[in-house]
Amino acid sequence: xTESTTVKQKMPFRIRIEPRLxxxxxxxxxxxxxxxxxxxxxxxxxxxxxxxxxALRSYQHIAKASFGDIGVISDTxxxxxxxxxxxxxxxVAFRMKLWNIGAEGQFIMGAFGASAIVLxxxxxxxxxxxxxxxxxxxxxxxxxxxWGFIPGYLKAKFxxxxxxxxxxxxxxxxxxxxxxxxxxxxxxxxxxxxxxxNGASLPRLLELSKTFPAVRGLTTHLGLLIGIxxxxxxxxxxxRSRWGYEIxxxxxxxxxxxxxxxxxxxxxxxxxxxxxxxxxxxxxSEIAGVVHRLQTAPIAAGYGFTGIIVAWLxxxxxxxxxxxxxLFGALILAGREIxxxxxxxMIQGIILVCLxxxxxxxxxRIIISRGEE
Numbered sequence: 166x167t168e169s170t171t172v173k174q175k176m177p178f179r180i181r182i183e184p185r186l187x188x189x190x191x192x193x194x195x196x197x198x199x200x201x202x203x204x205x206x207x208x209x210x211x212x213x214x215x216x217x218x219x220a221l222r223s224y225q226h227i228a229k230a231s232f233g234d235i236g237v238i239s240d241t242x243x244x245x246x247x248x249x250x251x252x253x254x255x256x257v258a259f260r261m262k263l264w265n266i267g268a269e270g271q272f273i274m275g276a277f278g279a280s281a282i283v284l285x286x287x288x289x290x291x292x293x294x295x296x297x298x299x300x301x302x303x304x305x306x307x308x309x310x311x312w313g314f315i316p317g318y319l320k321a322k323f324x325x326x327x328x329x330x331x332x333x334x335x336x337x338x339x340x341x342x343x344x345x346x347x348x349x350x351x352x353x354x355x356x357x358x359x360x361x362x363n364g365a366s367l368p369r370l371l372e373l374s375k376t377f378p379a380v381r382g383l384t385t386h387l388g389l390l391i392g393i394x395x396x397x398x399x400x401x402x403x404x405r406s407r408w409g410y411e412i413x414x415x416x417x418x419x420x421x422x423x424x425x426x427x428x429x430x431x432x433x434x435x436x437x438x439x440x441x442x443x444x445x446x447x448x449x450s451e452i453a454g455v456v457h458r459l460q461t462a463p464i465a466a467g468y469g470f471t472g473i474i475v476a477w478l479x480x481x482x483x484x485x486x487x488x489x490x491x492l493f494g495a496l497i498l499a500g501r502e503i504x505x506x507x508x509x510x511m512i513q514g515i516i517l518v519c520l521x522x523x524x525x526x527x528x529x530r531i532i533i534s535r536g537e538e
Contacts, residue, residue, distance in 0.1 A: 181532045194480045194527060201523035202478065205516040212511065223508070231495030239370070239383040243455060245494030247272070249392035249487055250447030251472030253399055254309075256481040258440040260403060261416040265437065267316060267331025268444040269469025270338035271309040275445025276452040277342050278308025280358065280459040283365045284350050290362040297364045301449055302391075309445015310438040312338065317437025321430040327437070335469070346461055358459040367454035388450030393487060395443060400483040412436060444469060467510075471497075474513055477520045 210220030231241045251268045258265035279301040282288055287304075288297060312334060319325035350358040367387040374381035403409040415422040415429055423429055447468065456464060475493055479485035497509055 179534050181534070183530050183532060185528060185530055189527060195485075197523045197526050198478055198480055198520065201519040202516060205512065205519040208515050208519070209508075209512040212515075213508070227496060227499040230499035235379075236382060237498070239385045241491060241494045241498050242385045242389055243494075244498050245490040246386070246388040246392050246454065247447045247451045247466075247468045248471050248475055248490040248493055249389075250395060250443055250450060251468045252475035252479065252486045252490055253392075253395055253472075253483055254440045254442075254444035254447070254469075255472045255476040256479070256483060256486060257399060257403070257412070257443065258436060259476055260481050261412045261432065261436050262419075263317075263320070263433065263436060263440075264328045265313070265316070265331050265440050266328055266473070267312065267334050267469070268440070268472050269465050269467070270331070270335035271312045271441040271444035272448040272451075272465045272469045273335075273338040273342055274312040274441075275305035275309040275448030276459060276464055277338075277345070277448070278445060279305035279449035279452050280350075280361075281308075283361050284358055284459065290364070292364050294364040294366070294368070298367065298387075298453065301365065301453055302446060305445045305449030305452075306442040307445070309448065310442040312445070313437040313439070313441020314434065317434040320437070321433040342459070343461060346459060350459060352458075356461045361453070361457045365453060366457050367450065369454075386450075386454035388454040391446065391450060392490075395446065396483040396487050399443075403483065408432075444472075447472075471513065474517045474520065478516065 206224070210224065213220040213223050230237060232238055251272055254268045254271065255265060282297070282301050282304050283290075288300060315334060316325070316327045316330035319330050320327045346356055346358060352359045369386045370380040370383040401409075403412065411422065411427045411432055414425070415427060415432055419429060448465070451464060451468070452459065471493055475486055475489045479489045493513070496512060
């Protein structure tokens with residue numbers, strides 16, 4: 166009979182994964198997001214290289230085409246403006262663990278609501294801009310809020326999965342707007358409405374060129390200021406108000422919130438309406454600041470879905486969303502010169518995957534120790 170023996174080997178190191186029992190330092194989430202972004206850009210560069218491109222030159226081109234001079238910086242900011250508002254919409258819902266995937270549809274409905282003020286018309290074409298713009302903002306926010314109320318009510322009252330309901334409402338919004346464009350408000354049978362009067366457009370920097378020649382040709386419009394103000398207000402709501410505390414508590418621990426007497430049903434509806442209103446304001450900004458007419462659903466250009474990535478990359482911080490949105494505006498603007506639909510969307514998708522994966526580092530610790538038998 167042969168006696169079996171067990172060979173024990175000593176490993177040089179040992180890796181353990183443990184749940185985090187306390188919150189990481191304040192700087193740690195930002196560092197993780199930055200690391201995820203770097204990893205995503207490296208992976209994107211590898212894929213560009215494998216497809217026969219030059220990754221380094223591609224990224225250099227993106228940087229130059231987005232921040233090379235004051236003119237392209239202005240165009241980058243124009244692209245970033247609707248992303249800011251869409252990302253704010255996503256961030257406030259995600260803060261309460263409400264997975265609003267319908268910012269795209271709410272964005273479209275906001276554009277529709279703002280356009281209705283002009284096309285019904287609610288106000289005469291010669292109305293002052295300073296009357297037109299506030300009324301269009303209110304209408305856009307109201308339309309977006311209604312589109313957010315529907316999944317919010319279904320979630321609060323019947324526990325309907327908000328991911329499914331918000332996603333499906335995107336397609337309903339597209340069909341609704343197409344009906345009006347193709348049938349009621351079409352201009353000569355084309356897939357667009359008549360152009361808005363000058364009073365229904367957001368002021369641009371280029372309008373000040375007679376007084377300030379340096380801003381000649383700059384397309385940045387008032388929507389940027391609207392987005393910055395919305396981010397500041399949302400930051401105060403989330404971090405400096407009682408309602409913001411309730412939103413954060415429900416997101417972190419619904420049972421504790423319920424025990425504390427917080428009305429989860431009511432907050433669910435209100436937060437989804439606020440999320441929809443912010444996305445609708447983004448639609449109004451785009452329709453009044455860039456397009457100046459209601460067009461088919463691609464007017465959203467994926468801003469609602471891009472807002473999801475931006476919100477995660479900014480760790481749901483409203484102020485950080487402003488800067489991350491500018492980076493994504495640069496990616497969209499310059500990426501189209503490389504390849505209209507492939508490269509920008511590919512990089513955005515890789516960034517989203519890396520961000521989701523990086524959340525692992527926020528919930529768990531990786532401990533490397535000396536090897537043991």
